[in-house]
Amino acid sequence: MSDLKLLTDRLIENKKSEVQDKINEAEAEKEQLLAESAENLAEEKAKQIILIDSRLARKFEQDKHTLQINKRNQLLSEKQKVLTIVFNEAEKQMNQWTDSEFQQFLLAVLKQHKDSESIELIVGQESVNKVSNDWIDKVAKEVVNVQLSTKTISKKNGFILKKSGIQYNYLFDELVKDIKGQLVSSVSKQLFD
Incomplete structure (x- = not known):
């Protein structure tokens, strides 16, 4: 066991x-x-x-x-x-611009068109007092044959020159707008660089 x-x-x-x-x-x-x-x-x-x-x-x-x-x-x-x-x-x-400054600018522009036979000057409503027929006769006509129009451009400063059916726009707002595109780059550099 x-x-x-x-x-x-x-x-x-x-x-x-x-x-x-x-x-x-x-x-x-x-x-x-x-x-x-x-x-x-x-x-x-x-x-x-x-x-x-x-x-x-x-x-x-x-x-x-x-x-x-x-x-x-x-x-x-x-x-x-x-x-x-x-x-x-x-x-x-x-x-x-004073009358004198406006007239100097206008005269400089007219000199660019001195070879034209005849130019019609249409002034902006806001600039109408800066140019007289007397000034046209004494100063501007020595440069070019220019006639001051009785028409004005409503609510604008500057002027338009009409010659041979073509209008040359020197209204200040348009001049600034046109030059703005060309100058933006250089003005930007001067301001921001």
């Missing part, structure tokens, strides 16, 4: 040992799975951080670019306002 007991004890020991081995294997497998899961989780976390960082970097660059564009547009808008003020001031100063 003691052999039977010994045999049973050995079988029980073997079974215990097998069970313990299986438990140890399961524990080792569990540890390995946990380690792999932790590693996978760490890798996924690192990927997500990189993804978030790249998104944030892109967003930052987009925001920075948007700010630069807005700043440039605001600066251009301010420059445009200043240029408008400069050209409006130029027109305002021309509108305030």
Whole structure:
């Protein structure tokens, strides 16, 4: 009987040992799975951080670019306002010319047309008092054959010359508008550089 007991004890020991081995294997497998899961989780976390960082970097660059564009547009808008003020001031100063300054300008323009047979001078309503028939007869006719029209151009400063069916516009608002396109670049450089 003691052999039977010994045999049973050995079988029980073997079974215990097998069970313990299986438990140890399961524990080792569990540890390995946990380690792999932790590693996978760490890798996924690192990927997500990189993804978030790249998104944030892109967003930052987009925001920075948007700010630069807005700043440039605001600066251009301010420059445009200043240029408008400069050209409006130029027109305002021309509108305030004395009779003598207006006549000097008119005479300089008439000299450019001295080879013409006949010119009709139509004065703007706001400039009509700056030129008289007397001045035309004494000064302007020495340069060119010019006739002062009885017509005026409503609410305008400056004048129009008519010769051979062609009108030459020297109304101050139009002169400033025409020259503005040519001078914007150089005036901008003088003002803003």
